[in-house]
Amino acid sequence: MAEIINGKEISKKILARVKKNIEKENLKPSLAVILVGQDEASKIYVSLKEKAAREVGIDFRKFEFPETVSEAEILEKIDELNRDENIVGIIVQLPLPSHLDKNKIINFIRPEKDVDGFHPENIGLFFEGRERFFPVLPKAVLEMLRATEINLNNADAIVIANSDEFGKTMEFALEENGTFADYILKEEISNNLEEIKTKDIVITACGVPGLIKGDMLKEGAIVIDGGITRAGDKVVGDVDFESVKNIASFLSPVPGGVGPVTIACLLENVYLAAHRKAHSK
Numbered sequence: 001m002a003e004i005i006n007g008k009e010i011s012k013k014i015l016a017r018v019k020k021n022i023e024k025e026n027l028k029p030s031l032a033v034i035l036v037g038q039d040e041a042s043k044i045y046v047s048l049k050e051k052a053a054r055e056v057g058i059d060f061r062k063f064e065f066p067e068t069v070s071e072a073e074i075l076e077k078i079d080e081l082n083r084d085e086n087i088v089g090i091i092v093q094l095p096l097p098s099h100l101d102k103n104k105i106i107n108f109i110r111p112e113k114d115v116d117g118f119h120p121e122n123i124g125l126f127f128e129g130r131e132r133f134f135p136v137l138p139k140a141v142l143e144m145l146r147a148t149e150i151n152l153n154n155a156d157a158i159v160i161a162n163s164d165e166f167g168k169t170m171e172f173a174l175e176e177n178g179t180f181a182d183y184i185l186k187e188e189i190s191n192n193l194e195e196i197k198t199k200d201i202v203i204t205a206c207g208v209p210g211l212i213k214g215d216m217l218k219e220g221a222i223v224i225d226g227g228i229t230r231a232g233d234k235v236v237g238d239v240d241f242e243s244v245k246n247i248a249s250f251l252s253p254v255p256g257g258v259g260p261v262t263i264a265c266l267l268e269n270v271y272l273a274a275h276r277k278a279h280s281k
Contacts, residue, residue, distance in 0.1 A: 002223070002244070002251035005144050007260045011052075014143070014264035018271045019056040029274035030059040031089040031115070031267075032081045034074065036100065037067040041230050042093045045259075052263050058270055061087070067097050074100065075108050082110045088273040089115035091266070112276070115269040123165075127172060133269045137166065137226060138173040140261040141203055144224050148250045152179045157201035158192075159183035160212070160238075166205060174201075186211065204238040205258075214243035222250045226258040 022029065031053055035046050046062065053060040063077055074092075081090050090113045096102050106114070111121040117135035125132050145152055157179050161167035167183030174181035179201065184192050186206040196202065196216050204212050205226030217223065227238030237254030244251060252258055 001246060002248040003148075005147055005224075005250055005252040005257060007144065007252060007257040010143055010147050011260035011264035014261070014268055015052060015056050018264070018268050021271055021275070022057045025275060025278065027057075027271070027274045027278060028059065029057075029089065029270050030061060030087045031091070031270050032061045032063065032084075032087045034063050034065070034077060034090070034092045036065045036069055036074070036093070037097055039095065041228065041235070042095070045263075046093055048259075049263050049266065052260075053267055053270070056267055056271075058267060069097075069100075071100050071104070074105055078105070078108045082108075082113065087113065088277055089113055089270040091116050113273065115266060115273055117269065123169065126169070129176070133272065134173075134265070135169050136262050136265045136269065137205065137258070138170045139265040140258050141170065141224050141226060142173060142177060143261050143265065144252050144258060145201065145222065148222060150222065150250070152177065152201070155179050155200040156198065157181040157203060158196055158199040160186055160189065160196075160202070160204040160206060162186055162206045162208075170203060170205075206238050208238055209236045210240045211238040212244065213240045214245075214247040217244065217247045219247060220249040221247065223248045224252045224258065225254050226252075228254060228259060 033046055035042060050060045081087050090109045092105055106118045107120060109119060111119045114122050115133055117133040122132050157174050159167050159170045161183050171181045171183045186208060193216060197218050199218060201222045202217060203224045207227045207229045209229050209231055223239055223244055225237035225239040229236055235255045
């Protein structure tokens with residue numbers, strides 16, 4: 001039976017550290033969040049971010065827009081937030097409605113306020129090994145892996161991603177930490193079943209319920225499930241929990257796994273933005 005990696009406990013430790021640092025340095029960080037439309041999962045995720053932010057001493061400012069909002073209105077709001085000296089971090093909650101250009105919007109955020117770590121300048125710095133902000137989802141996955149206390153040096157990992165951006169970023173993050181890594185896109189799973197079955201670590205972040213089943217895995221694999229989808233009134237991951245729980249050695253649950261740790265890593269980036277701003281004066 002797999003040991004469950006408790007994301008809530010990991011996130012508590014990170015948040016306690018963030019709160020302590022904010023208090024010790026007498027910082028008053030403000031995080032601005034742009035939420036477009038009525039996507040239920042996004043609204044829940046933003047409310048969890050707000051709760052955690054307030055608990056650690058981060059001022060949380062939410063800006064909600066209707067589904068029909070124009071790109072120009074969103075860019076105008078980001079421009080205003082970019083110029084607001086009281087705000088150290090800006091995030092745009094994804095996904096966005098299809099008429100909005102996600103990349104154009106994210107690229108409009110000032111890189112030093114891009115606490116998600118998505119801006120091309122920040123991704124570029126990350127790949128050069130001099131990151132301004134560690135991208136939050138890869139950072140959360142690494143925190144989950146460290147919590148297993150398994151020696152990950154020379155382990156073999158595969159990342160199953162829904163975009164090249166996440167695949168490449170997660171692959172690089174793993175390799176920088178001594179783990180051999182490859183990534184494939186979710187459409188390529190059926191052509192790579194034999195390879196997946198040889199891997200010590202399987203990381204998935206696709207938003208496809210039941211994508212990863214027990215018979216696809218090596219006995220004793222560590223499985224990190226970063227997929228989050230609403231199925232009726234439940235939140236589910238990519239991993240078919242029932243078939244995987246007796247194959248994997250460690251397994252992250254959904255909910256209560258990568259999600260809370262991602263929020264904690266985001267708020268740690270907000271602290272870092274405030275810390276840098278305070279020390280650049």
